[in-house]
Amino acid sequence: MSGITIQPVAEPRASRILGIGGYRPSRVITNAEVIEQIDSSDEWIRTRSGIESRRWATDEETVVSMSLAAAGKALADAGVQPAQLDCVIVSTVTHLYQTPSAAAEIAHKLGTNQAAAFDISAACAGFCYGLSLASDMVRAGTAGHVLVIGVERLSDLTDQTDRSTAFLFADGAGAAVVGPAASPDDGGIGPVVWGSDGEHLDLIRQREDWRDALHNEAGPAMPHLVMQGNQVFRWASYEMAKAAQQALDAAGVTVDDLDVFVPHQANMRITDAMARQLKLPERVAIARDIATQGNTSAASIPLAIERMLETGEAQSGDFALIIGFGAGLVYAAQVIRIP
């Protein structure tokens, strides 16, 4: 034999997001409810994070069920049938099965034609990581349509007595359908600027692994997420503003061309500091979904985009800068067109 047969890519093609959808869990948790277990106040939480309330899932609102709801909306928004999906990518850190993946179950329950399916672990950058993979698959011809889901039940891994995280983390799902653009000039997903910085893996992490959590002297307990808030704030506000600027540069877009800024909804203060660093003009709409949704990690960007479309702050065709950043540390940023 002479080698592996490589299928040439028929036509150079661009990718874009065709539809977006989210699922917000039914339990609205107020600051008053959160501070029953921590030494804090409604005012402290609002000024430090911008969070007024958050959504936590009920037992019935699982990683898979929330994903199916978000995916159904995204597919309807895109006008794409489940059978047209060639791949399902799910980003989550709270699907509490090591295996099988949430993606395989979701691909089946959605009614795809046995689409390829896998989970990724990129914490709060997960949606942007998944979007980058999906975009490359579509551009290379590996897949026609790809479903990207960011989903979390962070409440499962939140220590409700930890005053630095109990008010912050929340649950939800967001999904996007990625497919080919109508023409190569009509692309809607810019080059990704991404990376990792494992030197700072301690800044946000699961405190102990499952084995230690199960063999805890005080009895088995869920592992919890811990965070060094001020250091994360510094990294996110400054280093991530630089990465966001690089994503603009890579896409050939300036802040003056931009319509919408959707950073991972980590903390309103981070969003504000990044917007200041980027010197965004006042006309750029800034995602502030965190106020009533909390920090939903991989789900936060699609949920925030969905909300902005509903309120009219974002319009189909707008240029949006999105950036995810979180535990790892990892980050990824792109310029996209709002579907």
Next chain:
Amino acid sequence: MASTEEIREGLAEIVNEITGVPAEDVQLDKSFTDDLDIDSLSMVEVVVAAEEKFGVKIPDEEVKNLATVGDAVTFIEKAGS
């Protein structure tokens, strides 16, 4: 090297820009938390801006020792000399 007063003025400008506290309130004897009502996140922003402006490095473990404007000015003077 900038004088003590120049550093205080520079710091006052930064504090004003980030928190809206009037620059003239940012005097050496003022406590960042108690007098100027600057919380830990705003303090991070002040520190980063001060590092850029004065070309110094203020390590995280040092920030908690900077209780007053005077503490910060002294630290910047020493770090810059």
